[in-house]
Structure formats: C-alpha cells, structure tokens
Amino acid sequence: MQDALLDGLRGVVGPANVRTGIELGPWVVEGRTPDAAVFPASTEEVAGVVALAAEADVPVVPWGGGTAAAVGSPAARTGLVLGLSRMSRLVEHEPGDLTATVEAGITVAALQAALAGRGQWLSLDPPDAERATLGGVLAADASGPRRHLYGTARDLLIGVAVVTAEGAFVRGGGKVVKNVAGYDLPKLFIGSYGTLGVVVEATLRLRPLPEAERLVGVSFDRLKDAGAAVRALLASDLIPNAVELLDGAAAAALGAGVAPGAALVVGFDGLEEQVAWQCEELARLCAPLGGREARALPPETWPRLAPAARAALGLPAATMTLTVLPMQVAETMEQGANAARARGFVTAWAAHAGVGVVSAALAAEPAPPGPLAAVLAEWREMAHAGGGQATLEWAPLAVKAQVPVWDDPGAAGRLMQGIKRELDPRNILNPGRFVAGI
Amino acid sequence: MAVLTESRKASLRRELEAIVGAGAVLADPDELLVYESDGLTLLRALADFVVFPVSAEQVSALVRLANRESLPFVARGAGTGLSGGCLPAEGGLVISLMRMNRVLEVDYDNQLAVVEPGLVNLHLSWTVGARGYYYAPDPSSQQACTLGGNIANNSGGPHTLKYGVTTNHVLGLEVVLPDGEIVWLGGRTRARAGYDLVGVFVGSEGTFGIATKIVVRLLRKPPAVKTVLAVFDAIDHASAAVSAIIARGLVPAAVEMIDQLTIQAVEDAFGCGYPRDAAAALLVELDGLPFGMEAQAARIVQACRDAGAREVRTARDEAERQLLWKGRKSAFGAYGRISPAYMVMDGVIPRTKLPYVLRRVNEIVAAHGLRVGNVFHAGDGNLHPNILYDPRRPGEEARVVAAGAAIMRLCAEVGGSISGEHGIGLEKSDFMPLIFSAADLALMQRLKRAFNPTGLCNPGKIFPTSKSCAEVGPVASRPHAIEEKGLAQRF
Ligand SMILES: Cc1cc2nc3c(=O)[nH]c(=O)nc-3n(C[C@H](O)[C@H](O)[C@H](O)COP(=O)(O)OP(=O)(O)OC[C@H]3O[C@@H](n4cnc5c(N)ncnc54)[C@H](O)[C@@H]3O)c2cc1C
Numbered sequence: 001m002q003d004a005l006l007d008g009l010r011g012v013v014g015p016a017n018v019r020t021g022i023e024l025g026p027w028v029v030e031g032r033t034p035d036a037a038v039f040p041a042s043t044e045e046v047a048g049v050v051a052l053a054a055e056a057d058v059p060v061v062p063w064g065g066g067t068a069a070a071v072g073s074p075a076a077r078t079g080l081v082l083g084l085s086r087m088s089r090l091v092e093h094e095p096g097d098l099t100a101t102v103e104a105g106i107t108v109a110a111l112q113a114a115l116a117g118r119g120q121w122l123s124l125d126p127p128d129a130e131r132a133t134l135g136g137v138l139a140a141d142a143s144g145p146r147r148h149l150y151g152t153a154r155d156l157l158i159g160v161a162v163v164t165a166e167g168a169f170v171r172g173g174g175k176v177v178k179n180v181a182g183y184d185l186p187k188l189f190i191g192s193y194g195t196l197g198v199v200v201e202a203t204l205r206l207r208p209l210p211e212a213e214r215l216v217g218v219s220f221d222r223l224k225d226a227g228a229a230v231r232a233l234l235a236s237d238l239i240p241n242a243v244e245l246l247d248g249a250a251a252a253a254l255g256a257g258v259a260p261g262a263a264l265v266v267g268f269d270g271l272e273e274q275v276a277w278q279c280e281e282l283a284r285l286c287a288p289l290g291g292r293e294a295r296a297l298p299p300e301t302w303p304r305l306a307p308a309a310r311a312a313l314g315l316p317a318a319t320m321t322l323t324v325l326p327m328q329v330a331e332t333m334e335q336g337a338n339a340a341r342a343r344g345f346v347t348a349w350a351a352h353a354g355v356g357v358v359s360a361a362l363a364a365e366p367a368p369p370g371p372l373a374a375v376l377a378e379w380r381e382m383a384h385a386g387g388g389q390a391t392l393e394w395a396p397l398a399v400k401a402q403v404p405v406w407d408d409p410g411a412a413g414r415l416m417q418g419i420k421r422e423l424d425p426r427n428i429l430n431p432g433r434f435v436a437g438i
Numbered sequence: 439m440a441v442l443t444e445s446r447k448a449s450l451r452r453e454l455e456a457i458v459g460a461g462a463v464l465a466d467p468d469e470l471l472v473y474e475s476d477g478l479t480l481l482r483a484l485a486d487f488v489v490f491p492v493s494a495e496q497v498s499a500l501v502r503l504a505n506r507e508s509l510p511f512v513a514r515g516a517g518t519g520l521s522g523g524c525l526p527a528e529g530g531l532v533i534s535l536m537r538m539n540r541v542l543e544v545d546y547d548n549q550l551a552v553v554e555p556g557l558v559n560l561h562l563s564w565t566v567g568a569r570g571y572y573y574a575p576d577p578s579s580q581q582a583c584t585l586g587g588n589i590a591n592n593s594g595g596p597h598t599l600k601y602g603v604t605t606n607h608v609l610g611l612e613v614v615l616p617d618g619e620i621v622w623l624g625g626r627t628r629a630r631a632g633y634d635l636v637g638v639f640v641g642s643e644g645t646f647g648i649a650t651k652i653v654v655r656l657l658r659k660p661p662a663v664k665t666v667l668a669v670f671d672a673i674d675h676a677s678a679a680v681s682a683i684i685a686r687g688l689v690p691a692a693v694e695m696i697d698q699l700t701i702q703a704v705e706d707a708f709g710c711g712y713p714r715d716a717a718a719a720l721l722v723e724l725d726g727l728p729f730g731m732e733a734q735a736a737r738i739v740q741a742c743r744d745a746g747a748r749e750v751r752t753a754r755d756e757a758e759r760q761l762l763w764k765g766r767k768s769a770f771g772a773y774g775r776i777s778p779a780y781m782v783m784d785g786v787i788p789r790t791k792l793p794y795v796l797r798r799v800n801e802i803v804a805a806h807g808l809r810v811g812n813v814f815h816a817g818d819g820n821l822h823p824n825i826l827y828d829p830r831r832p833g834e835e836a837r838v839v840a841a842g843a844a845i846m847r848l849c850a851e852v853g854g855s856i857s858g859e860h861g862i863g864l865e866k867s868d869f870m871p872l873i874f875s876a877a878d879l880a881l882m883q884r885l886k887r888a889f890n891p892t893g894l895c896n897p898g899k900i901f902p903t904s905k906s907c908a909e910v911g912p913v914a915s916r917p918h919a920i921e922e923k924g925l926a927q928r929f
Contacts, residue, residue, distance in 0.1 A: 096681050096790040097819075119687060141630075154637055155606050170881045174873065176786040178603065178818045179855040180592045180641050181862055182874060182900065183882045187605070187637025191630060208687030231547065237661040239726060271730040278727070323629030325548045355628050356548075389629035407631035411621040416632045418888035423881070435632040 012048035037081035051167030062194035064136025067128045072433030101203040104135025120206045123150035135199045141191035145242035148354040157186040159203030165424035194430040210269035218291040219259035225290035226264045227330025242267035243354035250308040250350040309361040312348035316361040318395035324388035326356040373402035406435040457499045462490040476519040485526035494650035502618035512896045513648040515587030518579045521863025555586025571656040574601040592641035594859040596692040599817035605640040612651035616895035644896040646889040660725035665753040668720040668742035675746035676718035677793040682741040692723040693817030700811040703772035710765030769813040777826035785849030786858035789819040806841040820858035
C-alpha cells in the first residue's frame with residue numbers, strides 16, 4: 001500500500017486508528033492479511049476513508065465483529081479493513097414509538113441490554129451476540145431461532161444510512177414503522193455483504209419484551225418422527241416463536257437437559273398462562289408421534305441452537321446452509337447424512353425447521369478434500385432438487401476452490417451485477433466475495 | 439412523447455392483437471377513458487392502447503414490442519391506487535393484468551400459494567379460508583385491489599400492525615423485466631442467492647417491471663379474535679390511548695381510529711353501531727390464542743379508560759364484530775355520500791406525535807376553509823386525513839392541494855414519511871425532497887437504472903420533476919393538470 005494513502009487515512013481517522021503490519025493479525029481472512037485496518041469514529045470519517053480508498057483503487061472491506069468475515073468466495077485482491085467498532089452508539093430509542101436508531105458498530109448484546117432496560121427488545125437473535133454488530137448482522141442477514149415468529153432483518157429494518165462507494169452519505173427508508181416513500185433501500189443492503197455500501201446507521205422496529213418465554217425439548221428415536229411432529233405443530237393452533245429440529249449429534253451439543261436422540265426444540269412466549277398451556281399442548285401433540293417426555297430447557301440453550309451443528313463437531317471441515325421447503329427439512333437432513341456417511345463422513349444437522357433453513361456440518365476426520373467436495377456438491381444438488389438453495393458457509397480454501405460458495409442466481413444474476421455496477425462502478429467494496437462474481 | 443399517426447396506430451393495433459388476440463386490445467377513445475385514472479381522479483392521462491394479456495409470455499411480447507417502438511408502458515391491476523401509479527404517460531400501453539387472476543397452486547403444508555397478479559386480494563383468502571388459512575395483508579380495498587397492485591405499492595391494511603405489510607409476505611416473483619426478459623426473483627423457500635431483489639421489487643410502484651406470478655405466505659387463521667370499541671369525547675384522549683396501549687407492552691392485531699365526521703358519515707350511510715356524538719373511536723382488535731385473551735383485553739380496556747374513554751365495549755359476537763369493521767372499511771364509501779369529492783392523504787408519523795399532529799391536521803384543513811375526516815391505522819401512525827371538497831366550486835381544488843401539501847410538510851417535520859401505503863406515484867413525486875436528499879434520490883435513480891435503463895416502464899413516477907428539485911411545488915404544476923371532476927365512487 002502506498003504511503004501516501006496511509007498518510008491520508010491517518011489524517012482522516014487519526015494515527016492511533018490505523019493499524020498496519022504485524023498489528024493486522026485479527027483481520028487476517030483465509031490467510032490473507034489486509035493492507036491496513038482503519039477505524040473511523042463518525043460518518044464523515046467513513047466517507048473520508050472510502051473516498052481515499054476509491055481514489056487509490058484499493059478495495060474496502062467493511063468489518064463489524066468479524067463473525068462472518070470468512071463467508072464468501074476467496075478475495076482476489078487485498079484491501080483496507082474498515083472497522084466500525086468505534087461507531088457503536090445507541091443513537092435514539094423512543095419506547096413509545098417502538099423504534100431505535102443505532103450506529104452500525106454496536107453489538108447485538110449491547111443493544112439488547114440497553115433496550116431490555118426499558119422493557120423492549122429487537123426480535124432478532126443471531127449467533128455470537130457478544131461480537132456480532134448490527135451492521136454485520138444486516139450485511140450478512142444473520143438470524144436465529146426466533147425468526148420463526150419474528151422474521152429476519154428484512155422484517156425489522158425500517159431505515160438505513162450508508163456511505164456509498166463514492167463516499168456519499170445516503171439514507172433509505174426512515175424512522176417510522178410503515179413507509180413506502182421511494183424504493184425500499186433497506187432491503188437492498190440486507191444480505192449484501194458490504195458490496196454496495198458501508199452501513200453506518202440503522203433504524204429498527206422493536207417489540208415489547210414478552211412476560212414469559214420457555215424453551216421445550218422433545219426427544220425422538222427417529223428424526224423422521226420429529227419431522228412429523230413439526231408438521232403437526234405447524235398445522236396446529238399453537239404459536240411457537242422457534243421450531244428447531246436437531247439430529248442426535250447436534251442435540252447433544254445443546255448441553256445438559258436434552259435427552260439422547262433427535263430433538264424437536266420449540267420456544268413459546270407471551271403471557272405466563274399462554275406459555276404454560278402451549279408447552280402442555282406440545283407434549284400432547286408429540287406423544288403419539290414418538291416424542292419422549294417434553295422437558296423445559298434452561299434459557300442458556302437459546303444461543304446454542306443456531307450453531308449446534310457446527311458445535312457438535314468441534315472444528316468441522318465444512319459447514320453448509322441448505323434452504324428448502326419446511327416440509328422437506330427432516331428428509332433433507334436424513335438424506336444428506338446418508339450421502340455423507342456413504343463416503344465415510346460424520347455429520348451433524350440442525351434446522352430452523354418451520355422456515356426451512358438447515359445447517360449441516362461435516363467432521364474434519366477423516367477428510368481428504370476430494371470426497372469432501374463431492375459431498376457438498378451432492379448436498380447442493382439435494383437442495384436444488386426441491387427448489388431450494390445452498391450456501392457453503394465455511395470451508396478451507398482447498399474446498400472453496402472446488403465447490404462454489406454461492407448458488408448461481410440464474411437470470412437474476414444479471415440484474416444483481418447491474419445494481420453493483422450502478423452503486424459501485426469502480427468495484428472497490430468487498431470485490432469478488434459475493435454471488436455472480438460481485 | 440411523439441404522437442402516433444393513425445396509420446401507425448392501426449398497424450400497431452394489428453401487432454398487439456397478434457400477441458393477445460383481437461378481443462384483448464382497446465384503442466377506441468371511449469373505451470380508453472375508463473383507464474385514464476385510478477382511485478385518485480384528480481390526475482388523468484390517456485393511453486394509446488389498453489391490452490389484456492393472459493400469460494407471462496404475452497406480457498413479455500408486449501413489452502418487447504413497446505421497447506422496439508419506444509412506447510412507454512405501465513402495468514395496471516384494478517386501478518384502485520390512490521397516487522396515480524398506474525396512469526399511463528400521455529400515450530403508450532396500459533398492460534392490464536385483470537385476465538391473469540388465477541390461484542395457480544396452494545401448498546398448505548408449506549403455507550404458501552402461487553398466484554397470478556390480477557387475483558383480487560380477498561379472493562385469495564376466500565380460496566384458502568375453508569382450510570383455516572388466510573393471506574394477511576388486508577387493504578381496505580381488498581374486495582377489488584389485486585395482488586399485483588399490492589406488490590407494486592407494498593400495500594398495508596389494518597392488521598399490518600401485527601402482521602406486517604405486503605413485503606413481509608412475499609417469497610418470490612416471476613417478473614417480466616422492462617426489457618421483456620422473464621426472470622424469477624426469490625422463490626418458494628426463504629433462500630436468496632444474492633441481493634434481496636424481491637424486497638426491492640415490492641414497493642417499486644411498477645417501475646421495475648411487471649410481476650406475472652407471485653408466491654405469497656399464507657398464515658393460519660388465529661384461533662381467537664376479540665374486538666374492542668373505545669369511545670372518546672376528545673380526539674386527544676383517543677390519541678393518548680394509542681400510546682398507552684403500546685406503552686403497556688400490548689401488540690394488538692389492529693388499532694384503528696375513526697373521528698366524529700367519519701363516524702357520522704358511516705352511521706348515516708350504513709348504521710354500524712358507532713355513537714354519533716363521539717369525538718373519536720378506537721377499534722382495537724386482538725387475536726391469537728384463546729388463552730390469555732381475556733387478560734389482554736382487560737388491559738386494553740383499562741388503558742383506554744385511563745386515557746379518558748367514556749365507553750369501552752367488546753363485540754359480543756361475530757356479527758357485531760363484522761358490523762364494526764364494516765364501519766371502518768366502508769368509511770371511504772360513506773364520505774362519497776356527504777361530499778362530492780374527497781382527497782385521501784397518507785402520511786406516517788412516529789406514534790408518540792399523534793396527539794400533536796392530529797390537532798395540527800385539523801387546524802390546517804380548517805385554515806384552508808375545508809372539512810376533513812380522519813380514519814386511519816393509528817397503531818402504526820399511518821394517517822389518512824380525507825379532505826372533503828366540491829370540485830365544482832372554483833378554487834376549492836387548489837385549496838385541497840395546498841392543504842395536502844401542508845400536511846405532508848407536517849409529517850416530514852415530525853420525522854415521518856409522506857406515504858405509508860398508497861405510494862408516491864404521480865401525486866407525491868414532487869414532495870420526495872421533503873424527506874430525501876438529492877444524494878438519496880440519486881441512489882434510487884441508479885437502482886432504477888439497473889432495472890429500467892430506458893425508463894419506458896412506468897415513466898414519470900416517484901421522482902420529482904426536474905423543475906421541482908430545488909423547491910417543493912404543488913401537484914398542480916404537473917403536466918397532468920388537475921381537472922374539474924369529482925371522484926367517482928368505486929364501490
Ligand atoms: C377505497 C380504497 C381503500 C383503500 N385502502 C387501502 C389500504 O387500506 N391500504 C393500502 O395499502 N392501500 C389502500 N388503497 C389503495 C389501493 O387499493 C392499493 O394501492 C392497491 O394495492 C392497488 O391495487 P390495484 O390492483 O388497484 O393496483 P393499480 O391501482 O391498478 O396499480 C397500482 C400500482 O401497481 C402497479 N401494478 C399493478 N399491477 C402490477 C404488476 N402485476 N406488476 C407490477 N406493477 C403492477 C401499477 O403500475 C401501479 O403503479 C385503497 C384504495 C381505495 C380506493
């Protein structure tokens with residue numbers, strides 16, 4: 001990196017907020033060390049950094065908590081890490097409006113703690129809440145088990161402020177919960193992995209904290225039966241806030257309290273009497289389908305649900321997310337496990353079953369890269385066969401070289417490339433990491 | 439826009455008929471008149487042709503022809519829009535989706551349906567109702583408006599307070615892009631490889647292409663519903679009750695407010711059981727499990743009483759509930775009986791600003807020598823001041839437009855938006871600078887270019903005319919002159 005650029009960056013954010021050389025360890029991704037890491041403290045500084053980078057034609061990699069930094073196709077060029085950790089304020093919280101505006105670098109945990117103090121919460125529960133920042137959660141469209149009832153970032157983000165690839169400050173959406181003025185820019189930035197702009201501020205709709213919440217685990221000898229229980233649950237009058245299906249390995253990773261076997265883990269919230277009644281109903285509904293006793297699980301179980309498949313295998317060789325129709329979840333898990341087993345692989349599976357989002361992990365031992373890629377390709381085929389998709393969430397570079405990270409978006413890919421060209425004509429925002437070569 | 443010669447028109451007509459069939463092209467001025475405006479009859483424009491395709495392939499062929507001829511084109515559903523969104527540019531094609539109105543598939547297990555864009559909103563809920571399912575977004579126009587129009591405008595309704603607006607219920611779209619290519623955005627699963635193009639298409643007001651298939655989520659009907667009517671002697675108290683309900687951590691399915699003028703109009707027209715002397719009423723609906731419903735209703739009742747309600751009652755049975763809702767949903771029809779015309783505004787404000795803003799709205803309209811009825815989605819701060827007027831009285835329309843502009847400014851001032859659900863269309867495009875900077879609008883323009891590079895797909899909508907960029911001018915300065923005609927009653 002040219003010294004002139006570094007000097008310029010130091011001028012914008014102050015010398016103490018530019019890291020270089022051996023200080024860059026925390027921002028190494030897939031063996032690649034960035035040219036520098038800079039930490040602006042304001043929107044103006046972010047704009048200044050982006051403008052300098054654009055001028056020097058150096059890629060900018062927006063960085064929140066780094067929890068999803070390794071997701072994506074391998075980067076072709078190194079660039080500048082633009083860390084948002086110094087922009088972490090809760091800008092505004094008006095409980096009466098059920099909305100809050102935050103800077104992008106606030107962690108999910110910090111935000112939830114502040115909101116809880118006033119009886120509210122952001123109904124989004126991505127993994128790694130202590131590290132994950134709001135900006136990163138939006139960019140990666142991260143979510144957790146409660147998405148079953150409360151949806152994902154796209155259902156909660158009502159306004160966004162970004163610094164564009166040219167260093168301009170742009171707002172989309174607004175501060176009110178209902179708003180159709182202009183295009184829905186908040187949607188554009190959700191799940192865009194930092195390729196369209198640097199999110200610096202977000203306005204979110206909130207909910208009152210429920211009076212009671214409980215998580216119940218029901219164990220089954222066969223995953224298939226647990227799948228049947230999901231079907232019965234979704235067709236019932238119950239209103240769960242989470243419907244998680246786990247194979248034996250993933251269920252064991254949830255910790256004490258979960259009986260051996262596959263597990264259906266269901267959350268309920270609301271008034272105490274509603275929660276209690278629904279827990280009983282769930283047990284009644286599962287019993288004839290082979291569900292063994294329904295046990296209340298401790299609240300610490302919640303954050304372990306989404307990463308359960310990965311956690312079950314310690315350091316897995318690869319993880320993949322398959323998105324299928326809700327009724328295909330159990331079958332996908334069984335078929336996927338069988339396909340891997342046939343090639344000698346141990347796997348673990350966990351799903352947000354009610355919305356059809358399945359996480360699969362492959363054990364590292366034994367794992368020569370060849371067959372590993374074959375299993376992943378087979379999984380992807382499975383998802384496609386049912387009209388779904390697959391994303392290679394994490395894998396070593398050797399595997400990424402053989403299995404694409406993203407699905408081919410088909411004809412829509414041309415539109416996406418067009419949007420990227422319009423918003424980032426010089427291709428400096430996280431280039432090459434995303435779908436369709438974006 | 440170049441005017442087509444008669445011979446050019448005749449040959450185009452033959453080409454259009456070759457695509458959609460002879461019975462599916464309108465070109466006679468008398469027939470075209472029906473399509474010169476939508477629910478906002480202040481604005482009108484005549485197309486050269488109105489065509490009625492029955493498939494995505496036909497839509498694509500029409501769009502390709504329009505491109506070849508550099509003719510502007512616009513999709514049209516039921517034409518109930520309230521911002522002039524489906525108005526043609528002067529000339530060009532109106533592509534009506536009304537013959538593409540089938541439910542193609544219902545997958546109850548996975549709780550989704552695949553439908554054509556011309557399907558009437560309520561017909562979907564009817565189709566799946568027997569099995570205990572429904573489609574949640576419920577615009578008050580749901581007996582007439584189409585899913586395609588809902589997609590384009592990201593329409594809402596009373597129950598969107600709890601269940602969200604259209605965008606929260608759409609999984610996938612088959613779209614004919616402005617260049618004629620047919621693509622799928624999203625699908626049946628929650629998966630997305632790449633940008634959320636469904637999210638971006640919904641709410642794009644017909645400027646990103648024409649939806650030809652729509653995959654929507656279906657919800658299970660809630661097992662229990664309770665509807666509460668709270669009656670107030672002061673509007674301020676009703677506004678305060680809305681905040682009180684939210685502050686107590688209650689999330690009703692709907693919180694609608696109806697003011698005195700509206701109550702009286704509704705009672706005169708339909709007799710729905712609202713007290714005529716009330717200053718305002720709140721219609722609050724709870725839904726969900728039967729368990730805990732009583733406890734929640736009791737809290738709603740208490741919140742309303744504490745805010746000064748003079749009477750709070752719960753609908754005794756389904757018949758009374760339906761009657762109360764009829765009063766709410768037929769308010770627009772009732773205005774038609776007490777005023778030759780009315781203009782529906784659609785601002786949104788932070789809920790905590792409700793008492794102040796309602797007071798100001800009433801002052802503003804009175805200062806313009808006009809009457810206003812308020813019936814709106816109070817729970818999410820989405821106002822609908824309806825300004826009553828008589829278009830035959832000289833100068834009155836201009837005052838309506840001026841009052842409307844002042845109300846939009848007010849919404850912007852308190853941190854709100856100029857449209858909650860009706861869209862910007864032609865009507866409010868010059869007001870966009872009230873809430874968006876030039877840079878914000880420039881980014882939206884770039885997004886538009888990615889979808890619609892020639893600009894032929896629904897031109898002239900959403901963005902301010904270049905004249906007005908510097909200064910926000912009144913609607914009347916647009917080429918579509920406000921004309922001396924009252925709003926026709928639709929239903
Ligand atoms: C009495 C009354 C009450 C109303 N209440 C509500 C309410 O409660 N909530 C609410 O949100 N709205 C309400 N509206 C407004 C209106 O009904 C909605 O905007 C509705 O979604 C419009 O649907 P439509 O089929 O009539 O669309 P149109 O008016 O025909 O078109 C609206 C827009 O959609 C575009 N369009 C239509 N079909 C397609 C397609 N297939 N693909 C792409 N673009 C398309 C058009 O180009 C246009 O921009 C009300 C209107 C009236 C008259």
